[in-house]
Amino acid sequence: MTVQTLFTPHASQASGPYSHGRRGGDIIFTSGQIALHPETNELLTGVRESTRLVLDNLLAIVEAGGGSKETVAKVDIFVRSLDDYDEINKEYAAFFGDVRPARVLVQAVLAPGAVLEASMVAFAKD
Template sequence: MKLERVITTPDNYAPYLLSQGIRFGNLLFVSGQAGAGDDGKIVEGGFRAQGEQAFANLRRALEAGGSSLDQVIKVTIFVTDMNNFKDVIELRRQFFSAPYPADTIAEVRALYNPEVMIEIEAIAAVATAQEH
C-alpha cells in the first residue's frame, strides 16, 4: 500500500511543510486542526468559536480524504487551558455522535501560534468502494 497525501483548499498548513492528512489503506490520519479561518487567521470569539472552526476544518480534511466525522476512530484534542473542558464536551456532542470516538484530551503550554487555544487531530476509517 502507498501513502496518499490529503490536500484541502485552502491549505493553511502548507507553509509548515506538513500534510493535512495521510491516507494509508482504509485509514486516514489527519494533522492537528486549529481554529483558523480560510484566510489562515485564527477566528475571533474565544475558545468556543475556535473549537467550532477547528471541528469544521477537521471535517473538511476528513472529507478531502474520503472519510467523515462519523468515521473517526480516535481523536486527540489539545487545549491550552483545561478550564475549557466543559466546552470540549459540548463540541464533541455537537460534532460527534454515538458511538463516540476514542478520545484523549491534553492541556499543553502552547500550540503553533500564541492565539491558538485548541487543536484537534484524528484517525478515521475510509470506506472502500464495496463498503458503500
Template sequence: MADKSIIATDSAPQAIGTYSQAVKVGDTVYLSGQIPLHPTNMQLVADEFTPQLEQVLQNLQAVCQAAGGSLTDIVKLNIYLTDLANFTTVNEVMSRHFQQPYPARAAIGVSQLPKGALVEIDGVMVL
C-alpha cells in the same frame, strides 16, 4: 508498505510547516492537527474558545471529506487545550458533531499552541 496518498483541500487551512493536512494509508487516514484558522485568510476566527473549537471541527470535517469520509469516521482524537477548564465545553460542542459510539479521545493540557490558538485537534479516521 500499503499505498500512501496525501490528502489536501483548500476548504481547510493550508499546512504552515513541513506536514500534510492528512495522509491516507490503506483505509486509514492520519489527520494532522487543525487549529482555528479560517481557510481563506489563515487568521484565527475569534479570541473565544467555543468559536475556535467549532472552526477546528469544521476544518477537520473538510479534510475528512477530502479523504472521502466525515467526522463520524474518526476513531481517535487528540485534543490539545491551553486551558483544561474548557474540557466541559469540549464535551458540549462534540455532542453536536459526534454520535455514539464516540471516537476514542485524549484531552491534553499544553502551555501554548501555534498562532496563539486555544485548541488543536488531530486524529485518525478509518474509511
C-alpha cells in the same frame, strides 16, 4: 499499499513542511489543526467557535481522504487551559451527536493565540 497525501481548500493551509493528512490503505491521519479560518486565515480565539472550526477543518481533511464523521475513530485534543473543558465538550458533543470516537484531551503549550489544537484518525469509507 498506496499512501496518499491529503490537501483540501476547506481547511487552513499547512504553515510548514507537512500535509493536511495522509491516507494509507483504509486509515486516514490528519495533521493538527488550530482555529485558522480557511478563507481568511483569521485565528479564532473563542473556545466554542474555535472548537467547531477545528472540528470542521479536520472533518474536511477526513472527507478528502474518503472518510466521514461516522468513520472518525479517534480525536486528540490539546488545550491551552483545562478550564475550557466543559465548553469544548459542549461543542464536541453537538458536532459528533451519537458518533462517539475515542478521544484524548490534554493541556499543552500551543501556538500563540490558539486555544486548542486537534487531530483525527479515521477510516476511509471506500
